[in-house]
Amino acid sequence: MSGFSSEERAAPFSLEYRVFFKNEKGQYISPFHDIPIYADKDVFNMVVEVPRWSNAKMEIATKDPLNPIKQDVKKGKLRYVANVFPYKGYIWNYGAIPQTWEDPGHNDEHTGCCGDNDPIDVCEIGSRVCARGEIIRVKVLGILAMIDEGETDWKVIAINVDDPDAANYNGINDVKRLKPGYLEATVDWFRRYKVPDGKPENQFSFNAEFKDKDFATDIIKSTHDYWRALVTKKTDGKGISCMNTTVSGSPYKCDPDAAKAIVDALPPPCESACTIPADVDKWFHHQKN
Numbered sequence: 001m002s003g004f005s006s007e008e009r010a011a012p013f014s015l016e017y018r019v020f021f022k023n024e025k026g027q028y029i030s031p032f033h034d035i036p037i038y039a040d041k042d043v044f045n046m047v048v049e050v051p052r053w054s055n056a057k058m059e060i061a062t063k064d065p066l067n068p069i070k071q072d073v074k075k076g077k078l079r080y081v082a083n084v085f086p087y088k089g090y091i092w093n094y095g096a097i098p099q100t101w102e103d104p105g106h107n108d109e110h111t112g113c114c115g116d117n118d119p120i121d122v123c124e125i126g127s128r129v130c131a132r133g134e135i136i137r138v139k140v141l142g143i144l145a146m147i148d149e150g151e152t153d154w155k156v157i158a159i160n161v162d163d164p165d166a167a168n169y170n171g172i173n174d175v176k177r178l179k180p181g182y183l184e185a186t187v188d189w190f191r192r193y194k195v196p197d198g199k200p201e202n203q204f205s206f207n208a209e210f211k212d213k214d215f216a217t218d219i220i221k222s223t224h225d226y227w228r229a230l231v232t233k234k235t236d237g238k239g240i241s242c243m244n245t246t247v248s249g250s251p252y253k254c255d256p257d258a259a260k261a262i263v264d265a266l267p268p269p270c271e272s273a274c275t276i277p278a279d280v281d282k283w284f285h286h287q288k289n
Contacts, residue, residue, distance in 0.1 A: 002035075002136075002137070003024035004021055004023060004031075004035060004135045005021070005022045005026075006019050006021050006132075006134070007019070007020050007022060008133070009068075009263070009266060012056075012274065013056060013071065013078060013274040013275065013276050014078075014274040015078065017070060017071060017274075018061075018070050019058075019070075019133040020066060020068045025256075027245065027256040027259065027260070028066055028256070028259040028262070028263055029066070029244075029245050030066045030241075030243060030244050030245070031047045031067055031068075031135075032062060032067040032098060032099075032119060033067070033098070033244035033246070033252075034098075034244050034246045034247070035098040035135060037097060037098055037099040037100060037220075040137065042139070042140075042217075043137050043161055044097050044138050044139075044158070044220065045097065045135055045136075045138075046096070046097060046122050046124060046135070046136050046137070046138045046158065047060065047095045047097075047098055047133075047135060048093050048094075048095040048131065048132060048133065048134040048135070049069055049094055049095040049132065050090045050093070050094040050095065051090075051129050051130055051131060052089070052091065052093050052094075052129045053088050053089045053091075053129065054090060055080040055081050055083070055090070055280050056071050056078070056079075056080055056276070057079040057081055058070065058072070059072055059096075059118070060119060062240050063239050063240055063241055064241055065243045066241070066243060066259060066262050066263070067241060069132065069133060080276070080277070082196035083282065084192050084193055084196065084284050084286055085283045085286070087185070087189055091185060092123035092125050092186070093123075093129065093130040094124075095122050095124070096119035096120060096121055097119060097220060097223075099119075099224055099227050099228075100119045100120040100220060100223035100227050101115070101117075101118070101119060101120075101223055101226045101227035101230050101240075102117065102119075102151075102152060102153070102154065103115045103117075103223075103226040103229075103230070104116070104117045104151070104238075105235065106226060108152040110205055110206070111145050111152045112205075113150055114151060115151065115152050115223075116148060116152060117151075117238075118153075119227075120156060120219070120223045121153065121154065121155050121156065122155075122156045123156070123158070124138055124158050124160055125158070125175065125179065125182065126159050126160040126165070126166070127163055127165065128160065128163065130160075136161075137160065137161045138158035138159060138161060139160075139166060139169065139170075140157075140216050141157045141159060141169055141170075141171055141172050141174065141175055141213055141216070142156075142171065142210040142211060142213055142215075142216050143157065143210065143211050143215060143216035143219055144186065144187065144190070144204065144208070144210050144211075145211070146190050146202055146203075147202065147203040147205065149202075154219055154223075155186075155190065157172065157175060157183070157210065157216075165178070170213070171212060171213045172210045172212050172213065183210055187204065187208045190202055190204075191204075191208075192286055195284075195286050196284045196286070230242060231247050232247075232249050233250075233252070243259070
């Protein structure tokens with residue numbers, strides 16, 4: 001076990017909903033800055049934001065103090081991804097590697113585009129549906145270079161080290177061999193998931209081919225370097241909250257009491273039960289180009 005835990009505030013699928021994180025002492029921490037990038041040698045921590053098959057677009061709130069998970073909001077409405085036929089919601093456990101940041105001030109040599117201003121994204125392909133706010137340990141297998149509205153948005157492919165089949169997966173070719181069609185579906189999903197919102201299809205570098213484990217690890221390490229520059233104030237985060245409780249050399253480091261005060265100061269949650277809108281479950285049919 002990671003020793004980290006999460007705590008929900010307010011009802012899921014409400015504007016007030018938040019998932020805060022705690023360390024093994026029960027003290028509030030930032031999942032973005034305080035959970036280590038590495039769980040072990042060659043094993044990364046992953047913060048699960050969206051369980052497989054679900055639609056609510058939950059993400060680490062990079063601009064909020066302590067960076068809780070909350071549901072993305074567009075034009076005042078909670079965001080859900082559409083079910084672009086034949087996919088139901090997200091087709092993997094989706095989340096981020098902590099202590100990474102895709103720097104919007106850095107033009108990526110592989111994509112020709114700047115970073116998307118978020119921690120690096122992970123698609124976990126194991127058999128178990130994870131819980132929102134769970135911290136899992138993953139083995140990196142490869143990476144996809146997506147370009148989302150002109151921004152670099154890397155997608156790491158990984159598997160939970162505790163998955164029963166994890167020993168059989170050591171690289172991207174193992175995914176091709178053991179889960180035929182999954183990587184093609186992953187590209188298709190990312191290409192088309194914003195089309196129902198009236199957006200164009202997403203683009204990819206490397207002709208939408210997955211790069212291998214070593215390439216992926218190098219990209220993750222570079223985003224860790226960008227994160228360190230951010231949290232030590234060598235880079236202007238332009239609104240990102242770097243409040244943390246553990247990072248040595250960070251001017252944003254605070255004590256546990258200050259972190260607790262952030263959570264305690266939140267307005268009381270609305271008690272009304274919140275439900276997912278009925279139209280979230282409908283199919284969206286889109287002719288592939």
